[in-house]
Amino acid sequence: MDPSILGPSNSSGVQGVAPYSARPPSPPQIHVPSYGSDIGDLKILPSFKGVNAGQLTQNEISIITQDKAQIASDQSCGWQYEQRRVAQRILDFLWLGPTSSTRDLGFLQKEGITMILGCRDSQYQLGFASIQKSADKLGIEAKFVDLVDGKAGFVNAFRAATSVINSHLLDIYRRQAVAHGPDTASVAIDSQNFRRGKVLVCCESGNDRSAAIVAAYIMAIFNVDCIRAMQFVGLQRFCASFDDETKFVLRAYEDTLKAVEDVRNQNAALQTAAQPAPAQRTKRRIDDTMDHDTPAPDDTAMDMEANDQDRYQNRSFVPFVDNAGGPSPQGHRT
Template sequence: MLPMSPSSAMETPRRFFAPAAPYSRRPPSPPAIIIPGPVVYNNEPIKVVPSYKNVDPASLSLDDLQIITQNGKELIAHDSATNWAYENRRTAQPILDYLYLGPASIARDRQWLRDNGITLLVAARDSRMAGLRLMGVDRVAKELGIQAEHIDVSGHHELIRAFPMAVRKINDHMLSVYRSQAVRDDEGARAQGGDMVIDKANFKRGRVLVFCETGNDRSAGIVIAYLMSVMGMSMVQACQFIHFRRFCVSLDEELKQLLKNYEEILAAQRTVHRHEMDTVAHGPAPSFPTPAKKGKRGIEETMRGDGDDDEMTDPFSMDRDRYIGREAFVPFVDTREVTTEY
């Protein structure tokens, strides 16, 4: 009998064992994020009032928020599905009274840009296509005398770093347009210290168009991030609001997970910065003794229900079915036939 080669010896066990269930080598996918339909009756619109308590004070002051939102003007979105037509996807819709979302083709429509008073173009494009100038609108912007910005990312995974930059570009433009129209007061002195005098009869507000190839994914993500950052909406609220405005918006699972992560980042930043500002204004909070930490409970203690936690507050008391009555599972089974010698 010839001896087996080392490679054959290594492969032999694989013939005798098989997986007991299908499995994959990739990491497990996170749970799908379901965006529920808004709770409205009789085709009522979605109404949202901007609140400064939901905004990061380090990124936007109360005065700046009032300038951008016109003193907290109520936001209203009607369900566009009732009168949506396929052709509407080729134009842009106003998500806010100063913020539009649409495809790249509308950014080259000079007449539309003039009619809607657009003062800033924000292109969300693939960085690999930036050199080809497929979505370049600099010539159109220069011709119309408006500003153009580009948010270049190679994929959705880079958007979360681009969100703050895009939000800042839009806010800076809105504030710049407002402050550039400050006029002289009755005494002929220039308004100073943020106490600006605006000629309401001739004032022209800034307006921004955010776009990508289709106006339905990458640029939609930027606008949703803007609604969360500036208007204080949750991720679900922002998705519902933008879908009411532009019915053809389509968010894949990767983009929704990204926006959910960004929502958590905003919440953490808001909490930290408000605590820092309160500390500066009122001094550090009194310290209290830190309770002694208990060791981590093992599975046996968890199953017995031991410990100081009340059964109603014990997180495992509502989850005992996960441990009780569960059948044993063996990941691999032996496929060799068992023979009996007499």
């Protein structure tokens, strides 16, 4: 029903007195507070808690992040409109920008970019040929992640992008690692000539899909919530935009990371206590779901009706009235 139309309800003789809608209520908005210069710089630290232990070790996290804190400063004061057309550094090893920034070969060489990660709309994949051309000219890698509409599609893209970025950074490190001593598992790095891997994440504008990918990466590697991750990206690239759908997806991804951490902690506790894993619970029988103290159906119906009337005892507003002008007997929606 159109909420702007006051018409009769489905019950005869009853009239609505205020606009209403039959659709489900909208979810509450996720508010991202602005992080101004008066608060100070935003600092995040690498963490092993947010990453799936089956994919990365603590040592690999240290290789990727160099165990360095990342700091974001408020860029809003000196921000100019033209800066949305170029890429900005979000982390020491991660840049965010539009696809057009990949055509600036001088910029890519100056910043030492070793891989370009293009974030494509699953229904619109044109305009990304320039990424591959630039990568071929400079002899660097070009990878692509397709984002499918919907929460599951975005979460899968977050995981895929995080895996691609980490694999590339570790591969760059291992190429330059040489065996040290008789133990081939022990490696050493020539610190003077070491070249760290650096990734440019981009989409058409550099403000939406790629910004969400970078925020999700920060959540996984630095174990921060979605609000802090969006604030961090917004400070470094002021034009980054997160719409309501993206915020809800990032919140869902945050819950996923927390669930992974809870499972890891539980498994660690079981191993420490040397306890076997709990046996699988058998399927409940219908008798297990029955409450033998449940009152008779007639009594339940009467109690529900009484409780429904009690809800409106002290209310001056009633959503429906009868056509004669008086309030409906129970004063509630029918």
